[in-house]
Amino acid sequence: MIDLRVLRENPDLVRDSQRARGAELAPVDALIAADDRRRAAVARGDQLRSDQKAASNAVKTATPEERPVVLARARELAAEVKAIEAEQAAADAELRTAHLAVANIASPAAPPGGEDDFVTLEVVGTPPTVPNPRDHLEIGNALRAIDTDRGAKVSGSRFYFLTGVGAQLELALVNLAMARADEWGFTPVIAPALVKPETMEGTGFLGAHASEVYKLADDDLYLVGTSEVALAGFHADEILDSDELPLRYAGFSSCFRREAGSYGKDTKGIIRVHWFDKVEMFSYVRPEDAEDEHQRLLAWERDFMDALELSYRVIDVAAGDLGSSAARKFDIEAWFPSQQAYRELTSTSNCTTFQSRRLNIRARGATGNQPVATLNGTLCAVARTIACLFDHHQQPDGSVYVPPALRPWLGGREVLTPR
Numbered sequence: 387m388i389d390l391r392v393l394r395e396n397p398d399l400v401r402d403s404q405r406a407r408g409a410e411l412a413p414v415d416a417l418i419a420a421d422d423r424r425r426a427a428v429a430r431g432d433q434l435r436s437d438q439k440a441a442s443n444a445v446k447t448a449t450p451e452e453r454p455v456v457l458a459r460a461r462e463l464a465a466e467v468k469a470i471e472a473e474q475a476a477a478d479a480e481l482r483t484a485h486l487a488v489a490n491i492a493s494p495a496a497p498p499g500g501e502d503d504f505v506t507l508e509v510v511g512t513p514p515t516v517p518n519p520r521d522h523l524e525i526g527n528a529l530r531a532i533d534t535d536r537g538a539k540v541s542g543s544r545f546y547f548l549t550g551v552g553a554q555l556e557l558a559l560v561n562l563a564m565a566r567a568d569e570w571g572f573t574p575v576i577a578p579a580l581v582k583p584e585t586m587e588g589t590g591f592l593g594a595h596a597s598e599v600y601k602l603a604d605d606d607l608y609l610v611g612t613s614e615v616a617l618a619g620f621h622a623d624e625i626l627d628s629d630e631l632p633l634r635y636a637g638f639s640s641c642f643r644r645e646a647g648s649y650g651k652d653t654k655g656i657i658r659v660h661w662f663d664k665v666e667m668f669s670y671v672r673p674e675d676a677e678d679e680h681q682r683l684l685a686w687e688r689d690f691m692d693a694l695e696l697s698y699r700v701i702d703v704a705a706g707d708l709g710s711s712a713a714r715k716f717d718i719e720a721w722f723p724s725q726q727a728y729r730e731l732t733s734t735s736n737c738t739t740f741q742s743r744r745l746n747i748r749a750r751g752a753t754g755n756q757p758v759a760t761l762n763g764t765l766c767a768v769a770r771t772i773a774c775l776f777d778h779h780q781q782p783d784g785s786v787y788v789p790p791a792l793r794p795w796l797g798g799r800e801v802l803t804p805r
Contacts, residue, residue, distance in 0.1 A: 387485045387743040390421055403491040406498050407704035413487040420484040424477040431470040438463040452561070486587070490740040492705040493714040500706035508687070509627030511697030513793040516780060519723040522773040523655035525780055526552060528804040531772075532656060542659045543653070544645065546769070551802050555775070556663065556768050558795035560638060563665040563690065563766040567636035570686055572667060577616040580607045585619035588745040590711035590737075613637035614762040617668035621747050626758060628751040632679060636765065639664065654674040655773055657729065661770040667734075669761045672749065676736050676759035682732040683763035684716050690765055691731070693791040696778055697721040699728050711737045722777045723736050731774060 392412075393400050400414050416631065440458040448456040497505045531552030537545040548556050564574050586592050586608045591599055600609040601782040602687030610616060617637045626633065641664050651658060671679045684700070691698050703715040712735035719728035739757040740747070748755040786802040793799060 387489055387519060387683070388488055389739065389741060389743070390485075392491070393417065400488065400491060401531070403705075404489070406492050406561075407489060407495070407708065408500060408706040409489060413484065417481075417484040417488050420477070420481040421435065424474070424481045425723055427470065427474040427477040431467070431474050432616075433642045434463060434467045434470050438467050450603065486593070486744070489593075489708075489710040490590075492708060492736060493736070495702075496708065496714050497702055497705040498706070502703040504707070504717070505702040505704075507700045507702055509699045510691070511695075511721075513697045513721040514778060516723040517782065519777070520780060521655065521724040522657075522722075522776040525776040525784075525786060526655070526772075527786055529776075529786065529802055530805050531776075531802075534655065542660075544658065546656050546659060548769075548772070550805075552772065554796060555772055555792075555802075558792050559766050559768050559771055560663065560665060561795045562693070562791055562793040564636060564638065566690060566693070567665070567667060567765060570634075572634040572636035575613075575620075575635045577610075577613040577636040578640070578641040579610050579613075579616075579640045580605075581610055581615055581619060582607065583751060585622065586610075587616060588622065588742070589615045589618045589741050590709065591615060593710045597642050598645070599683060600644060609642035610639060611641050611643045612762070612764075613639035613641070613666045614668055615799060617666065617762075618741050618745060618760055620747040621670065624746075624747060625755055626670065626747070626749045628672065628749040631758065632669050632675065634670075636670045637666045637668060641767075656769040657773050659769055664767045665765045666701070667763040667765050670742075670747070670749075671761065673725065673739055673757070673759045675740055676761060679759075679761050680714065680734060680736040682714070683761055684718075687718055687732045687763055689763060691718055691720065693789065694771070694775065695789045696731075698731070703733075711733065711740050713736070713738045713740070720774045720778065721773060724777050729770075729774070731767065731770060732764040734761065736761050747775060756779050 388400065397418060401411055402409050404414055418795055425696040441463050445460055497503055523532060523682045530550050531548065533547040533549055537547050568574060583606060593678050598611055616639065617635050640661060642661050645658055645660060669679050679745065698718050698720045701717050701719060703717055708715055715733055715735040717730050717733045722729050737760045739759055741760045748759055749758045776786055781787060784804045788796060788799055788801060
């Protein structure tokens with residue numbers, strides 16, 4: 387949730403953010419009205435409780451003649467206090483609903499516009515020249531590493547098996563990602579893939595992204611689309627020690643996405659699927675340190691891409707393409723020779739204090755308890771990274787080059803050869 391003090395002091399900043407996102411302004415006006423009603427109810431309640439206390443004291447000192455009138459007034463005030471408390475509870479609920487409907491304030495540095503209006507910050511490496519490139523599925527089939535036919539037979543479309551060297555490559559990528567994250571000071575975490583509604587809502591995934599989320603109705607649980615959700619909920623309703631910040635976690639989990647609205651997109655292979663495994667970085671930091679942490683997360687993602695010897699570009703995502711929790715987001719898109727295009731492999735978002743306010747995560751400091759900033763960054767979305775490695779590192783003889791960083795987890799193999 388956004389800081390209500392910012393809304394009260396500078397409502398146009400929030401409206402400008404909504405415009406930059408291409409979102410409606412009505413939720414901002416509804417939030418302002420709900421905040422006004424709640425503040426008025428609180429002020430009225432405080433006054434009535436003060437009057438009630440004075441009336442109670444008056445009863446103690448009233449003369450026998452005065453007592454009936456004073457008692458009647460005390461009863462009247464008690465009824466009014468009860469009514470205002472109900473009114474305040476309703477105002478609190480209305481305010482929370484309105485508060486949840488407003489996205490985070492987009493950074494003024496985020497480019498304006500929609501999905502196609504990103505700004506390329508840097509292009510790294512030279513895309514390989516591959517004569518008559520094959521796509522990753524053809525290569526994966528030749529290596530007996532990917533089996534989408536049996537995946538569809540067992541689970542339906544957009545599911546798959548990783549077999550043989552494909553399964554080994556997944557484990558190699560996860561081991562490499564976790565080892566790098568450990569070197570950078572992240573605490574490795576195996577995170578649950580099922581979370582409660584309040585955790586999913588707290589991270590902002592039940593708003594515009596609700597159609598992407600799988601729900602287990604019988605258990606009132608959600609399947610996560612990223613371990614960011616579980617890692618954000620890890621410290622929910624806690625007061626952290628400001629001196630211990632930053633806290634950094636590298637979470638591994640299976641991830642599930644309905645891919646609603648993606649009909650006809652990436653139907654072949656394992657680029658856009660309903661289930662995949664992922665290693666996600668997550669940071670809790672002081673709000674004033676959030677922008678620097680964002681740059682660090684991006685640098686660590688780039689380090690991982692460099693270790694895989696991939697050609698890529700770094701883009702600054704436009705405000706209209708940001709998730710509701712993010713104030714700013716950078717993507718790394720790697721080159722796919724078979725598509726002659728850059729495709730997203732990782733992203734990192736600065737969520738400022740938006741998620742911590744929803745999840746009630748604060749840090750104890752010199753000026754009291756204050757919300758922390760949260761940031762996330764994908765280190766390795768495994769299925770898509772395997773697809774990119776096959777596509778990017780394919781050789782004319784049908785083999786796939788293995789970058790040295792992965793070789794220790796693949797028995798020292800320098801190439802993967804079709805069987």
